[in-house]
Amino acid sequence: MRQFNATVAINRAIAPDWMHMAFEWPSDLPAPKPGQFFTALPPVVELRAGTILRRPFAFAGFEEAQIEKDSSMLSRPAYAHSIYQVRGPGTRALASMQPGSSLDIIAPLGNAFPYPERGERAIIAGGGIGIGPMLFLAEQLGAGTYASSAILVLGFRSALLIPFSGSFSAAGLPSWKKLLEKAFFSTDDGSAGTPGTVRDALEALWLQASDLKGSGTKNLAQKKWHLYGCGPGPMLASLAQFAAQNHMHAHFSAEQWMACGVGACHGCVLPAASGGFLRVCADGPVFDARTINWEANVQ
Amino acid sequence: MRQFNATVAINRAIAPDWMHMAFEWPSDLPAPKPGQFFTALPPVVELRAGTILRRPFAFAGFEEAQIEKDSSMLSRPAYAHSIYQVRGPGTRALASMQPGSSLDIIAPLGNAFPYPERGERAIIAGGGIGIGPMLFLAEQLGAGTYASSAILVLGFRSALLIPFSGSFSAAGLPSWKKLLEKAFFSTDDGSAGTPGTVRDALEALWLQASDLKGSGTKNLAQKKWHLYGCGPGPMLASLAQFAAQNHMHAHFSAEQWMACGVGACHGCVLPAASGGFLRVCADGPVFDARTINWEANVQ
Amino acid sequence: MKNPEQEQSKKNEILAGPPPSVLNLGYDLNLSVRIGSLIMPNPVGVASGTFGYGEEYDELVHIDALGALYTKAVTLEPREGNPPPRLVETPMGLINSIGLANPGVEKFLREKLPSLRTRLCPIIVNVAGSTEDDYIQVIERIEAHLASTDSGRPGIDGYEINVSCPNVQKGGMSFGIDPRLVERLTHSLRQKTSRPLIIKLSPNVTDIAEIARAAEAGGADAISCINTVVGMVIDTEKKKPAIAMGTGGLSGPAIRPIGVAATYKVGKAVRIPVIGLGGITNASDAIQYLLAGALAVQVGTALFSDPRAPLKVLDGIIEWMKRHSVHSVSDIRFMLR
Amino acid sequence: MKNPEQEQSKKNEILAGPPPSVLNLGYDLNLSVRIGSLIMPNPVGVASGTFGYGEEYDELVHIDALGALYTKAVTLEPREGNPPPRLVETPMGLINSIGLANPGVEKFLREKLPSLRTRLCPIIVNVAGSTEDDYIQVIERIEAHLASTDSGRPGIDGYEINVSCPNVQKGGMSFGIDPRLVERLTHSLRQKTSRPLIIKLSPNVTDIAEIARAAEAGGADAISCINTVVGMVIDTEKKKPAIAMGTGGLSGPAIRPIGVAATYKVGKAVRIPVIGLGGITNASDAIQYLLAGALAVQVGTALFSDPRAPLKVLDGIIEWMKRHSVHSVSDIRFMLR
Ligand SMILES: Cc1cc2nc3c(=O)[nH]c(=O)nc-3n(C[C@H](O)[C@H](O)[C@H](O)COP(=O)(O)OP(=O)(O)OC[C@H]3O[C@@H](n4cnc5c(N)ncnc54)[C@H](O)[C@@H]3O)c2cc1C
Ligand SMILES: Cc1cc2nc3c(=O)[nH]c(=O)nc-3n(C[C@H](O)[C@H](O)[C@H](O)COP(=O)(O)OP(=O)(O)OC[C@H]3O[C@@H](n4cnc5c(N)ncnc54)[C@H](O)[C@@H]3O)c2cc1C
């Protein structure tokens, strides 16, 4: 964990109100892991915004530094990537930043997604802007087509909102493009993939897997699912139920208003399943789905 | 008086920390007069500035709209000009605005300098950033060399701070350049013109005028002075004393923190010479020097 | 003496219709709110001391469309106010120390009332004083004047009593901190007028609900909540207070959470309407106050950054009501979950 | 029982030197301030509840260089705190409703004290409770523990008593609003410890000076001024309070003018030192508090935007002292013109 001034390298629209930002990563700082997040403090805000808090964002990707073959010099610094939605003054301020400008960052923060256990198949489910950390995780776990071990399931309100696809959308990381090509989709309006929610898409896949048991792809189909999720509160509550019903491991990345971001203020808590509260920034943001009372957090 | 969104046409440095701004003026709004001011609300501020008030600035010049010969179409809009010093968050925000962007303006506000009476010679004294309205007035009164009726006397801390002169300084209005060529100067450090304050420069001119009485330029020298002033509080207090001692008419433009800028809140008052208080925004900003207790305002 | 109730109902006829900005919307929204015998055409007024007596803003604001105009304070004698500097900006706030500068009730009636009579929006006169008798005399004088002049419009539709003034008889402590004083003052003024009587509370107390209940017990028609919060800024270069009087009154967005909390507390404590204010700059801010229990709101400091703020607030409330299918603005105060 | 005075003077020897950031300046500035028997190496501490027990900020802040670390509140029993949401941002402010979540005094002594003992800066334990007895027991328990463990550093150099907590025996009204309760509580605690006893006042009262005088009369060594201001935000889309408990405590730059005014008032009312806080983000803010009469300051909410804020504040105070030729930081409180 460190506070540093990062140079913004990329900051461009990838879907309506969605931006892709990349910034230089200090060469001597451990690389961020999927699930971890950073907090940013943009230098300029609109008049009367009156914001004072840093804003937390999940990492959506990381590119290692490249080192010259013959020397130990960096030929290109490392870059951290994030996908964010423009919602209020903080993200509007972020969206107005030009490449080359400097951004106050504290990172890496929080814990990361655990690897699936032996014999587990990673099912990675992202909803809305929650896809950022899911892309990062899917990349690391080598998610691919249905035949591969890990698969990615993404939910959107409509096909038009899928990033990198619209005509005005800039390209993101090459790995994201590949992942999106192989991903399963759900859309609320049915304009792409399974009509309905991410859970609906998962239910469909689950049925398919059961059907396949005993068939040729038995091996794969029989693997236990390990569900990874990030998205809006109601989605996580629904996925937690799905995971519990089907007795699968599940880890979700949660969100909550934050102040310190490092575990000191106890402001960012969620209700724990066993009573009491857990801090999203320091005990999470990744939680074993069974440890949080997700229902209580959906209002 | 109107509130409008003005397009910024010019916004560039003319001396260390000094900027020249011009913005488009609505074709159907009466032109501002020397002494009048506007208030501006920049759209974006630095983080944690927390400013909410509009910022007042004097007009430093005005260019009429140009109309096509053959039609009644505007070939160029009217422009209002101002010179401002970057001091705090409001002026920093203003200084960061790009030409072409939009600025919330209320104008024209306050009263204007009265014309000199018959037989009066206009002596126009500006100190520091107070030169803005003085340039505007000097242009309207046709200030020129010592032989002309109106003359301009400007005080700075040092020659290096005289606008448009340093190597990095952008040019301002052509009329300003002409006025500055003919102006008398004082500098605190003696690096240009009379060493000392604006008052010292005026005393020198005053002696010169007395010496000339009865000589060839008698006519001009015998004219009564009408002193116009704008600058820091101590300068105005000193000029008020000078004007009183020498029994001359004097009008000064004053400054005070403002909230409403239109006379409603009574926040921007100065102590009146006759007791009570006067509002800078609505009773001024131009006052007959005898009506204000300038000493009481210098702390 | 003429019957102010009658006068009022005459005026209500004129005012009861929706304000200009709503007329052409074609929606059937009820924006009017009732304070005592007065019906305000919409809930958005401009706060005392920030709008003068109206004239200064004539070229910038469509004054007739306001829910109400709360005048700058009127005192018995003319007041020159405090020495400058009187203002200093704070983070999202403003401290003022105007010192109730005003021409006094006689000059007010002579010079300000005629223009107020020409307004189509309700006019609430803000009254201040240093003794109970000061307040009483101001209202007596105004009532006598209104009774003696025969004119279609009274130009004064109610009173807002500023009890935050230092009470000279009680060693400079403000009236507004003592429930007994507030009840007595309200009771005395109640005898003098049947026009709406609004008590404006100071937030600088341990228990604002107690003061509100005292005002209600004294016969007030409504509570305005809140006046400014005591604050101070020190100029660290000059090593002295930024405003001449040392401390002053903090207003603006910085105090909005304090105002909303106070409104919520007062709304639960009394049955008379609450008028919420403090830091309102946009519709969402105003709706916070309405949801907290206010029947109407006032916009003050926000005028200084944008004179259009009050009517933008009104438009935003209308938009919100349509989106949330709320028919009557006076229902919002019961909608907090 | 060991003699805490003696322990303290041992620790003062270690601490009395200038902090790291000053060591290499080559200037002869006296930054230390005395609170009771404790000498703080510089006047800039971190505020209770915003810095945990230190560990969380280890990688971001040079904790040893702080003037003091005021811990998160410690209560007799463990507390889980309030349901979320607990935070909401306001214009230049933050409302929190943490509900004193903490592990309780036993676990604090077992799990938090060892790391506090490793700090070179003074540690002030913030104590909260629902009854007078709660406070007494926390301090008795800590004193007993310190007396029984033999270690070079006590790890606890004083107490800051948070009297803003709701008092369950008095129907939930806070201790801090009643001067008699504050005096009695202070007096009781004074019997239990000779370490510095700092009473932290709530600004949500009519007369904060009266409460400060009560704390002084009860034997307090210093006053911390101010705790958070009651505030509320309503989510106008969900039509419910933004934080689960309804109202919460407002902090940050928005309340700074309120804190400075309170510090000024309290500074004039008592002879014991005042520790100023509320909205300090930079050196100029801190110097406002010092000029208003504070001997030391605390930085709270500003940590959340920039963990470097406290040490930047300290550097800025040093720069200001040099520019204004002030030798000793404790002289600043007498310099207001
Ligand atoms: C661990 C973590 C990771 C996150 N990762 C991402 C990400 O990768 N991409 C992304 O776009 N957003 C992410 N967010 C949410 C992001 O922090 C908020 O959208 C952002 O702070 C909004 O700031 P604003 O000033 O633009 O809007 P505000 O005006 O502050 O808020 C706009 C809306 O966002 C909600 N909101 C604000 N902050 C939070 C928060 N911390 N948690 C939940 N809701 C909030 C508000 O209730 C409001 O409805 C993450 C949040 C957390 C806690
Ligand atoms: C009628 C009038 C005309 C003016 N004309 C000009 C002009 O032509 N060019 C120009 O550069 N400035 C002018 N000013 C001053 C200008 O308004 C301030 O410099 C500006 O508001 C500072 O804003 P800020 O946010 O940058 O600085 P802040 O941080 O607000 O203030 C920086 C410094 O300026 C002082 N200051 C702020 N506002 C005022 C004010 N209204 N009057 C006096 N001092 C103030 C503060 O005390 C502080 O020392 C004028 C002021 C008035 C009242």
Ligand SMILES: Cc1cc2nc3c(=O)[nH]c(=O)nc-3n(C[C@H](O)[C@H](O)[C@H](O)COP(=O)(O)O)c2cc1C
């Ligand atoms: C410059 C100024 C003058 C004020 N004068 C008065 C006054 O004369 N009488 C009064 O009751 N309140 C007065 N107030 C308080 C406001 O009416 C209002 O209660 C307060 O400013 C909070 O609202 P706001 O944040 O919207 O400004 C004044 C406020 C300001 C800023």
Ligand SMILES: Cc1cc2nc3c(=O)[nH]c(=O)nc-3n(C[C@H](O)[C@H](O)[C@H](O)COP(=O)(O)O)c2cc1C
């Ligand atoms: C998240 C948070 C938690 C707090 N917890 C405590 C606490 O446990 N005990 C206490 O006395 N004050 C507590 N406070 C109040 C602060 O110590 C401080 O008095 C207040 O925030 C004003 O200072 P600031 O504006 O610098 O934050 C807390 C404040 C915040 C923001």
Ligand code: FES
């Ligand atoms: S944000 Fe402070 S504990 Fe999580």
Ligand code: FES
């Ligand atoms: S600024 Fe309001 S009266 Fe001048």
